[in-house]
Amino acid sequence: xxxxxxxxxxxxxxxxxxxxxxxxxxxxxxxxxxxxxxxxxxxxxxxxxxxxxxxxxxxxxxxxxxxxxxxxxxxxxxxxxxxxxxxxxxxxxxxxxxxxxxxxxxxxxxxxxxxxxxxxxxxx
Amino acid sequence: xxxxxxxxxxxxxxxxxxxxxxxxxxxxxxxxxxxxxxxxxxxxxxxxxxxxxxxxxxxxxxxxxxxxxxxx
Numbered sequence: 001x002x003x004x005x006x007x008x009x010x011x012x013x014x015x016x017x018x019x020x021x022x023x024x025x026x027x028x029x030x031x032x033x034x035x036x037x038x039x040x041x042x043x044x045x046x047x048x049x050x051x052x053x054x055x056x057x058x059x060x061x062x063x064x065x066x067x068x069x070x071x072x073x074x075x076x077x078x079x080x081x082x083x084x085x086x087x088x089x090x091x092x093x094x095x096x097x098x099x100x101x102x103x104x105x106x107x108x109x110x111x112x113x114x115x116x117x118x119x120x121x122x123x124x
Numbered sequence: 125x126x127x128x129x130x131x132x133x134x135x136x137x138x139x140x141x142x143x144x145x146x147x148x149x150x151x152x153x154x155x156x157x158x159x160x161x162x163x164x165x166x167x168x169x170x171x172x173x174x175x176x177x178x179x180x181x182x183x184x185x186x187x188x189x190x191x192x193x194x195x196x
Contacts, residue, residue, distance in 0.1 A: 026177070033181045037188055084173045090166050098170050099178070106182060 029076055039069050050112025050120060051103045055081065055096030060112050060120060 040057065043049045048065050052058040056074045059067075081095040088095075104113050107123045114120050 030177075030181060033178075034184050037181070037185050041185070041188065080177055084170060084177070088166055088169045088173060090170060094166075095170050095174065098167070099174050102171075102174060102178070106186070 029080065032072070032076055036069055036073050039066055040073060043070070044108070044111050047110075047112060050114065051100065051107065053097065053100050053114040053116055053118065054093065055099035055103065058114070 040049070043057075043066060046065075048059065048061055048063055049057045049070060050060045056077060057070050059070065064070075077096075077099070078092070081092045081099065085092045085095045100114075104123070107113055109123050111123050112120055113123055
């Protein structure tokens with residue numbers, strides 16, 4: 001009986017630790033996203049990157065400025081999409097498509113976006 | 125001899141006709157059509173999950189957009 005209680009307590013502790021870790025991980029991800037915002041904004045204003053129809057940043061010119069920042073942003077987006085996909089029982093691609101639609105709505109005029117057919121256009 | 129040939133031909137024809145007259149019962153398993161509300165429900169949940177995660181990031185972006193950004 002005592003062993004059973006200890007086991008239950010241990011499981012509860014582990015669950016608590018893992019949920020705390022997940023929350024902390026999500027918060028650190030958010031901080032990284034926020035830190036990169038100004039750089040990505042400038043890249044978009046200079047028409048170096050655009051938002052593709054899969055929810056990721058993509059270079060639209062040969063000039064691959066701040067490639068490390070773009071790669072880091074896409075890597076973190078991939079982690080978020082993957083986590084949501086797993087939780088909601090769908091695929092990363094579906095989540096990415098939904099995020100692309102959200103990004104399109106709030107994009108500034110002049111930003112490059114990719115439509116569902118793969119065609120690049122500037123938001124009016 | 126001719127009568128035998130005719131009889132054999134008749135029998136062959138009868139057998140052929142009987143073979144052509146077959147009936148096949150094909151059992152088709154009922155096709156499972158997933159209810160459409162499950163697909164819509166997943167889309168709604170995905171949208172909400174994305175909004176929950178990215179809302180403050182998007183807000184921060186909007187705030188930064190209000191102040192002029194100096195292009196490098």
